[in-house]
Structures are given as structure tokens and as C-alpha cells.
Amino acid sequence: MILTRIHPNKSKEVFALSATTAISSAAEYVNAPLFYKGKVREMYDLGEHFLMVTTDRISAFDYVLSPAVPDKGNVLNQLSAFWFKQTASLMPNHVVHTDLEKLPAGLIKDADVMKHRFTVSKKAQRIDIECVVRGYITGGGWRQYQKTGEINGIKLPEGMRKNEKFPQPLFTPAAKNDAGHDEDISYERMEELVGKELAAELREKSFRLYEFAHQFCAERGIILADTKFEFGLIDGKVILIDEIFTPDSSRFWAKENYAYDIEIDGMDKEPVRTYLSGTGWDKNSEPDPLPAAVVEETSRRYRDILHRLTGG
Ligand SMILES: Nc1ncnc2c1ncn2[C@@H]1O[C@H](COP(=O)(O)OP(=O)(O)OP(=O)(O)O)[C@@H](O)[C@H]1O
Ligand SMILES: [Mg+2]
Structure with a gap:
């Protein structure tokens, strides 16, 4: 092809x-x-x-x-x-x-x-925390809020609508564990795990990075709804590791698709999710192979995001 x-x-x-x-x-x-x-x-x-x-x-x-x-x-x-x-x-x-x-x-x-x-x-020596920043209430954050009125222990006002923008972005860390399932934790728990000083530094850096990219995307018709970072240490200094602001670590919405109360079409894996939910897959066993049309459309979407963000 x-x-x-x-x-x-x-x-x-x-x-x-x-x-x-x-x-x-x-x-x-x-x-x-x-x-x-x-x-x-x-x-x-x-x-x-x-x-x-x-x-x-x-x-x-x-x-x-x-x-x-x-x-x-x-x-x-x-x-x-x-x-x-x-x-x-x-x-x-x-x-x-x-x-x-x-x-x-x-x-x-x-x-x-x-x-x-x-x-x-x-x-780097990986810091085993996924530093998640959420600018909008959606996905797993929305599900937590519906159950408890909170996200990772942060109390939120009543009556928020799905996909609503937070007045200020939230920092909602997750602990990485070896099985690959990340566990949502409170900021206080993160302080216990990595120490107060490092937790504060990671939170501050995460906010700044998110705000920078959110602005950059907004100028290109894309909403960066949320994202996650991984950090590591080299000689006691914190650096960013892994990957940043890709569709695997971030939720991108095309501005024209933005609305409250709906499931907003993600810019990347949506064809895969839609296909899988239509097959009745139980999420506990090997899923069937994806059809060629789904693979092709997903591939197209990845290239489209790269183009929209970088001109590449
Ligand atoms: N510079 C680095 N130094 C040390 N580890 C790194 C560095 N960059 C990335 N990593 C780690 O390498 C791995 C990259 O693989 P990948 O993201 O595919 O794993 P994954 O399946 O998402 O699993 P994980 O939950 O561990 O991220 C991650 O565990 C990430 O934390
Ligand atoms: Mg990873």
C-alpha cells in the first residue's frame, strides 16, 4: 500500500x-x-x-x-x-x-x-509513577467522579458534565506496577512513595508541560484532553523519559467534535474501539484479528494527527 x-x-x-x-x-x-x-x-x-x-x-x-x-x-x-x-x-x-x-x-x-x-x-532510573494531567473530565476520571464525586481523592463540584473543562487542570497520578496495571493514587500517596519534594517537582513540571502542549494543540484545532508523563532520575536529576504527547499517552480531540455528554470520537484508536465493542469481546481472552479496513483507517488517523501537529 x-x-x-x-x-x-x-x-x-x-x-x-x-x-x-x-x-x-x-x-x-x-x-x-x-x-x-x-x-x-x-x-x-x-x-x-x-x-x-x-x-x-x-x-x-x-x-x-x-x-x-x-x-x-x-x-x-x-x-x-x-x-x-x-x-x-x-x-x-x-x-x-x-x-x-x-x-x-x-x-x-x-x-x-x-x-x-x-x-x-x-x-534513567524510572520513577514508578505515571504523572497524569487532566484538563477535561472524561474517560476513567469521569467514571470515578460518577461513583464518588472525586478523582484520585480530589473532591469536585457537583453537577459537572461529561467532557467539561476543569477550571484548572488536575494532577491524578497512578502507581506503576510490574503487572502493567496502573493504580490510581492520591497525591498524598504519591508523596509517601517518592517523597514530598520530588512529588511537588513532578506535579509542577507536569502542569507546565500539559499547559504548553494544550496551547500548542489548541492553535491547531486540537484539544489535548489529558496526558501522562513518565520521569526518571539520572545522577539525582529529574528528566522526562519514555514518550510524550502521542496518541498512546494522550487523549486528543478534534475541536469540531467537542461537546458535553457524549463519547467524543478519539483521533486515533477509535475505529479499533468501535470495532471491538461491536464484536462482543469479553476483554478477558485473545480478541479476534482486526479487519483490514479497521487497520487502514487507524493507520490513516495516526498519520493525520502527525500531520496536523507537525505539518509532517
Ligand atoms: N530513558 C528510559 N530509562 C529507563 N526506562 C525507560 C526509559 N524510557 C522508557 N522507559 C521504560 O521503557 C518501557 C517502554 O515500553 P512500553 O511503553 O511499550 O511499555 P508498556 O507496555 O507501556 O509498559 P509500562 O507499563 O512499563 O510502560 C516503559 O516501561 C518505560 O517506563
Ligand atoms: Mg508505556
Whole structure:
């Protein structure tokens, strides 16, 4: 499939070349020991650094689905790299480079497949907290509010409407655990886990990053409803790690779809969610493979977000 078909005037050469290969594992393309395999990313050990490779795997409800989605990994990696550059003055991050020419000879087996999906990053000691910032009441936050009137222990006014903007964004951390299920915790619990000083620093940085990106997106007709960050420590200094402001870590809404009380169509995985909810899948067993049309539409949506945000 040649993607210029979809964005005839806008696609960069990158997509025309890379869209043919969706990869569900990077193992055969990388000549280095695998350090960690997550649901979407693979971290390879380069000694001083990591080679972080974003595959085209797609997950929903903690299941990795099949098949992989063409270009998803390229989009996530390029978008994240873009944002890391944009936010470097607000917060240092783990990126060393994303430059094919700087990779050691022989590390990568297929430059066309790999060139937009890797990041060489500094190894950090991960802080096991997902730093979630919510600007709007929706998703899991809305569900908590309906049950308890609170989100992560933060008492909210009565009568809020689904998708309403908060007067001030909320910080609602989650503790990362090894099973991969994150547990919502109160800010006080986060203080117990990481210490008051570090908790305050992470919260402050998270707000600033969210506000920056929210504004940036707003100027491009996109609402950044919520997002999450991961931070790490190197020599006692806090840096941003992992990825930022991609559809995997953030909820993007097209401004024209924004309304109260409805389920707003997400800009990325919505075709997958809609399809899965139509199949009656119990979320406790392997789901059926996604139909080609769903995969193609999802791929198109990822590329569209990248285009709308970066012009790429
Ligand atoms: N610079 C870094 N130093 C150390 N760990 C990192 C760094 N950047 C990212 N990570 C970790 O690498 C992993 C990336 O994989 P991925 O995000 O696909 O995992 P995941 O399935 O989401 O699991 P997790 O819940 O652990 O994030 C994450 O665990 C992330 O915390
Ligand atoms: Mg992750």
C-alpha cells in the first residue's frame, strides 16, 4: 500500500517508503540485546544508552491486538521526538538522538523500516509513577467522579458534565506496577512513595508541560484532553523519559467534535474501539484479528494527527 494515495499532496517521502511494512517486533531488525519488551516499545541495550524502538503493535484494554498498524510506530516516535524538542527548555529529557547516521555500523538491519521508529535515549532510573494531567473530565476520571464525586481523592463540584473543562487542570497520578496495571493514587500517596519534594517537582513540571502542549494543540484545532508523563532520575536529576504527547499517552480531540455528554470520537484508536465493542469481546481472552479496513483507517488517523501537529 502506498500512502501517497491517502494524502496525495501532503505525505512526505517517509510514509511513501515506510508504509509497506508494519512490524510487530523489531527483534529481527536490531543487532543488540533486548532489555525490555513493553506492549508497544522495545528497549535494546547499547551499553551507555538504550535504543528505544516503537513497533506498530497496538493495544487495547491491556491486550496487544493483531495485526500491527502500518506507520503507527513511525508516527509515535516522530511525534514524541518533535515534542521532546519543543519542550526541552521546560524540562530536560532522555533523547540523545534519532539520527540513523549516528548509529553504530551494523546495529540496524533495514534502514528503511527503522529510520523513523527509533530513539537513542539515556538510561534513567524510572520513577514508578505515571504523572497524569487532566484538563477535561472524561474517560476513567469521569467514571470515578460518577461513583464518588472525586478523582484520585480530589473532591469536585457537583453537577459537572461529561467532557467539561476543569477550571484548572488536575494532577491524578497512578502507581506503576510490574503487572502493567496502573493504580490510581492520591497525591498524598504519591508523596509517601517518592517523597514530598520530588512529588511537588513532578506535579509542577507536569502542569507546565500539559499547559504548553494544550496551547500548542489548541492553535491547531486540537484539544489535548489529558496526558501522562513518565520521569526518571539520572545522577539525582529529574528528566522526562519514555514518550510524550502521542496518541498512546494522550487523549486528543478534534475541536469540531467537542461537546458535553457524549463519547467524543478519539483521533486515533477509535475505529479499533468501535470495532471491538461491536464484536462482543469479553476483554478477558485473545480478541479476534482486526479487519483490514479497521487497520487502514487507524493507520490513516495516526498519520493525520502527525500531520496536523507537525505539518509532517
Ligand atoms: N530513558 C528510559 N530509562 C529507563 N526506562 C525507560 C526509559 N524510557 C522508557 N522507559 C521504560 O521503557 C518501557 C517502554 O515500553 P512500553 O511503553 O511499550 O511499555 P508498556 O507496555 O507501556 O509498559 P509500562 O507499563 O512499563 O510502560 C516503559 O516501561 C518505560 O517506563
Ligand atoms: Mg508505556
